[in-house]
Every structure is written in C-alpha cells, then in structure tokens.
Amino acid sequence: MKKRTRQYIHRQINQITTAFQYFFRQESSSGIILLLCAVIAMILANSGWADIYEHILHREITIGAGQWRLTMSFLHWINDGLMALFFFVIGMEIKREFLFGELKSPLATILPVAAAIGGMVVPALLYITFNAGQPSMAGWGVPMATDIAFSLGILAFAAKSAPRSIAVFLTVLAIVDDLGGIIVIALFYTSELHMAMLLGGVMVILLLFWACRQNIQSVWVYLAGGVFLWYAFLQGGIHPTIAGVLLGFAIPAGNGGTVNLLHRLEHRLSPWSAYLVMPVFALGNAGIMLNAESVGTVFSPIGLGIMAGLLIGKPFGIFMAVYSLIRLGIVAMPAHVTMGHFLGAGILGGIGFTMSLFIASLAFPDGGDLMTAKTAVVVASVCAGLAGTCVFAWTQRRRRAS
Template identity: 40%
Template sequence: MHRLIAPFLQFIQLEYSGSLLLLIASLVAVMLANSPLAPLYGVLLHSPIAVALGKISFHWTLHEAVNDGLMAIFFLVMGLEIKRELVTGELSSLRRALLPILAALGGVITPALIYLVLNSGKEGAHGWGIPIATDIAFSLAVLSLFGRRIPLGLKVFLVTLAIVDDIVGVLVIATVYTRHLNYGYLFAAILLFAGCLLLNRAGITRLSIYLSAGVLLWWTFHASGVHATLAGVLLAFAIPTTGHGSQESSKAQESPLHRLEAALHPWVSFGIVPLFAFANAGVALKDLNSDAVWDPIFLGIFFGLVFGKAIGITLFSWIAVQLKLAELPHGVSWKQLHAVAWLGGIGFTVSIFIAGLAFETEAQFALVRFAVLIASTAAALVGIFLLTNLSRRSRVPESFEEQVPI
C-alpha cells in the first residue's frame, strides 16, 4: 500500500510547492501589466524566437513558444498522471473511481450549461469550455493550508476529480477548439501514435525512442491544425508502465512512465507552469471598460466557475451515493466534500489555455483572463472559509497508516 501511494504523495507535494511559484508569477504579471513597465512586458512577450529542427523551422513570439511549445510538455506530464491513475491509482478501480468521475462530470456539465444560458446566441458562446477546468496546483495548495485537519481521502478525491476534469478538458480542446484540419498530416500523426503503441506492445522501454517519436508527433499535429499540445497527452499513453524489474512493485517503480514523470514534473511545476502564468495572467485593467463585469462572457465564467463547479460536484456526488453507485471516501463528511467542491472552481491554467483558443481578439482575451482570475479567487476564498469552519471542530491524523485500515 505504501508503494502504491508514494507516487501520489510525491505528486501532491510538488503541486503544493509549485503553486507558490505559480501564484508569484501570476501576481508579477498582473503588476507589470498595470505599471509603467507594461510596454516592456508587452515587448518581452512578443519578442521573436526561432526554433529549427533540421529543415523545419518555427518562428514564434515568446508567448506563442510558451503556449504552443512548452505547454506540450505540461500536457505530456498531465497525460502521464492520468495514465498512472488509470493503471495503479484511484481510476484503476471503477468502484473507487466512480465518485470522483461522476463528481467531475457534474463539475463540467453544470458550469458549461450556466455559461451557455448566459451567452446563448451571443458572440461569446464559443467560450463555454473555459469554466469547465479545475487547476490541480492551486486547488491542492489551498487544501494544504489545513494540513492534518484534512483527511487524506479528501485530498485523493480532489486530485482524482481534477485529473478526470483534465481528461475532459483535453477532449474539448481536441474536438471543439480545432478549426482547420489538414487530413494528410492528421493521418501521419495517427500513424505515429499507432507506431508508439506498437513499440510499447513489443516491449520497447527506451525513453529516447518515445521522446524522438513524440517530437515528430507534435510537429504532425501542429501541421494538421489540431492543437499540438494533444501530442503530449497521446504520447503519455504510449509510454510503458512496466520496466525490467523481476517483481511487480519493482516494475512500477522502474517503469519508463514513472521515470519520465519524476524527471519532468519538477520542470513543469517550477518552470513551465509559472512561465505560462507570467505570459498569460498579465491583464491590463485599462483595457477593460467599466461595464466588463456585466458582460455575458464575464458572468458566464464567473457564475460557471464559482457556483457551477460547487453545485455540479456536490449534486452529482450526492446522486451517486444515493443511487449506491459509490460511497464517500474514508473519513470524509458531506460538509467537507461540499467545501472542497468550491475549490473545484479554481480554474486558471487550463481555463486560460482554452480561452486563448476560444477568443482571438486581445480585448476578449483580456476580459476572459480577468474573469478567470476573479472567479478563481472567489471560489478559493469560499472554499477556505468553509474548510476553516469545519477544521476548527476536528483534527485528522496525517499518516497513511492511521487513516486507511490495512
């Protein structure tokens, strides 16, 4: 049991630490965008970068390089986390996974419906995918403030919910926010992915082979019109989950998936995600008019993230338990689950990423980023208030042995 839960504990510890840098980077971006240094900040984000891979070259701005290039690594790590959960984590057992799966679906459907009701027939209707995302790093960081007063089962529930949320987010990006397709390159990408799966099936475990194929996969997706970050998720699903160890537990620890996730996760948590926040969170308030908070786009995102997430997660969880499809995690009460449901409204990373795909004008993108920042902050504050009231009444042991009967 300890060997199974060790990757999860390592994962949440990195998320806790990385979220501090994410918060700092976001605050710095907002301050720069609203200071006399704003022109310099804009010049930095639009500074040209050229990347050459043999005869293939890419000419990006720094902002594009982060969003189109580095974020592919973020989605690769996301895919590795998803696959690990499917193989050895909460998602490996349908009975254990059903509650966070259904909760996540509620937390996706309800915000999307709220957004669409407020934006139906308007120019912002295409942005319905923005309020469906939950930011793992920020939500776990808020939960970490309560330490031993929060049962481990509640943390596992939140992480699993956020991972299912990410799966839905990736599917939305791939299907809804892909505009023009080049079917020749798309077919080549599918063949490359199939080739990676065959390498896995053949027992090939050398990571350099998969990563080389991953670069080609990224390029073919980029050329096909499908957002290239999808290549990261698909590559993750081709990475082997067994190594050369003689025992099963040894295999899990020595697997290419485990080694790649351990190697990339710190770079993503402490480098790529804060850099993404720095490049995307800088909302210039002067670009927003006085009626911005009454704009249907703002209202759809705000009410979707703040209320839609909490209502959807709690309601779908309650229905699942009442129908006896699932049960509450060990040591978790309904009040605690409801409090954590509010933390699901902390969108940020994936929400802003989807916003960049959904809206092309700078004015709309600024409005959406402002809405995501305000809504995420509001959801976090409500979650903190509820958890604070609950945590005054109880203190839960932190150790795994004390919380889970073995």
C-alpha cells in the first residue's frame, strides 16, 4: 500500500515538473518570436510601408450576416477577438496552477504572490504620482503588468545557470500578475454596461460551470458557450477577453492527469497562443513612430509614470516584498538563491509589453496618448530586459568568485 502511494506521489510530481518545463520552454522561446515581431512592427511603422501598415490595421472586417453581423477594424479583431484565445489559455493556466501546480500550496506561494502584489501596487502608485488630477490617471493599470513570454525568454538567455527556483518564482509571479491585470481590466476598464446582454452572459457562464461540475468533456459545449459569452460581453460593455478567462476557469480539470479536457486544450492551444496570437498582437500594437517628437513624449506625465512604474516601481515592489518576508523569518531563503537573483527577477518583472500594451489600448482612447503610452512601454521593457540581464550576469560572476 505504501509503495503504491509513493509511486502515485512520484507520478504526480513528475507530471507537475514536466508541465512546468513544457510551459517554461514554450514561453521563453515564444518571447524571441514576440521580440522579432515587435521589431518588424516598428520597422513597418517607420518605413515607406507605414501608410499601408496603418490601412491594414484600420480596415473594417465583417463577420456574420443580418442581425448577427459584427463589423470591427482588423486591429479590434486582434485586440478583442484573437486576444480572447490568449486570455482563455491564461485562464486554464491559472486554474491548473491553483489545482495542481505551484499555486496549490499556500505556504509555497507566499513569496511570489506577495512579490506580485508589491510589483503591482508600487508601479500604480508611482504612475498616479506623475498623473494625479489629470485625465491621464486612467492609465494607472499600464505599468502593473509583467510579460511572461518576454521575462522568461530573457531569463533563459541571461541566466542559464540560475537556480530553477528563480524560474518558478518569476513564472508564478507573472501568472499572479496576469490574474491581477485581468481583475483590473474587468473592474476598471469597462464601457457603459448593457444589463440585458450581461445577464445573458451570466446565464451562459453558470451553465458552463455546471457542465464543468458534471465533468462534461465535449469541447463543442464549451466552444459554443464561449462564443456566446464573448459576444454577450462585447455587447454588454465588459471587455470580451474576460470571457476567455472565465471560459478557461470553466474547463474541467479532472484529477490533474493527462486525460482531462483542461490538459488536452491547454497543450493544443498554448502553442497557438504563444506562436500566433501574441506575435500577431505585437505586429498590430508595437508599431510606434520613432522620431524626435515621439521619443520626446515619453517625458510627459504619461510616459514618465509608465517608465517609472516599470523600471523603478516593479523592481522595488517585488524586491522589498521578498526582502521583508525573508528578513522577518516568515519565509526561508530558497536553496542556492541569493538576493541578487531576486533583484534580477524583479527587474525582469518590469518587462510589461503584451499586457501593458493591451491595458494601454483600453485606457487611452486618444491616439496621441496611446502612442505615448506604447512608446514608454517599449522603451521601459527594453531597458528592463537589459538591466535584468546585467544583474543576473553580475550575480553569477559573484557566485563563481565566492
């Protein structure tokens, strides 16, 4: 009996470890593609193809017919439609982590969760400091985000010999950060609400959660429900990507093995999210004009608030949360990890990019303010990546010398 129990525990540990390694490899490699697409977008926006690039992004596309016809620009289809798949995958990842992964044990998650909270609160406060009393206050959520793909990609490149626990720490931090960003979007970045459509959406999500409780494994049930939920949220005034997150929460997970629908969908859709959705989002949203005027706007309250939040607020909030918990003896220092590793991870947390650009598109309806926010996000993310690389290199040299 004891032998079978040990074998079961060993299998469960192997499944969790394999899932994390798969997630880490995928996210870190997709960060390289994401960076390449961001560079291509900036080249297009600053070349002779700029007018064609803008025309394609704002070209209206109609899907459906009659009263079910929906017309939006290509950029809106990316941000409101395609990104719903990205958030759907995030929803499944968060559910898996809470049920079977790194977020299952409250004791093991104290450090990254506290760090994530510190890394969201301090940047928001810094942004508010620069924009208090101005309409641009709406952008306080922009510097709160951490880009999982970029941050893990830089970590894999800059700190190949870093302890695995740092990769786990940064991954869990970024996942909690995403959850915080989702809550911020749902609560603070909604338009005028239409209660009839929202009531329909609530009925759909309740039916989907009922199907989950009944362990219904048919993908068509959740696909049909997800489409109706997305449309209800779009028409109801809540950003439709929230429908993707809720749908991810509603997918049945079984006992955490490989035969449940959550595992199958996550493994099939994660590559599409990482290697298609996020690169297309970068192509559509990272096209910023690089000239004296646009670069100068980063020194406006919006730009300074975002850069201060990502480059100062993020590292400070993350590092001080970790330092305080370890110093007070609430959490023990992980094996083979130094405070330099946590400082480097905190700086990499300042790579906002995907989520920051996404929240900026919701916060700033004015094209000029949005371009300022995008420029600041890109500049801060690049600086955070370079600074984090330098800190990890310095930490590794110190460890080899000691």
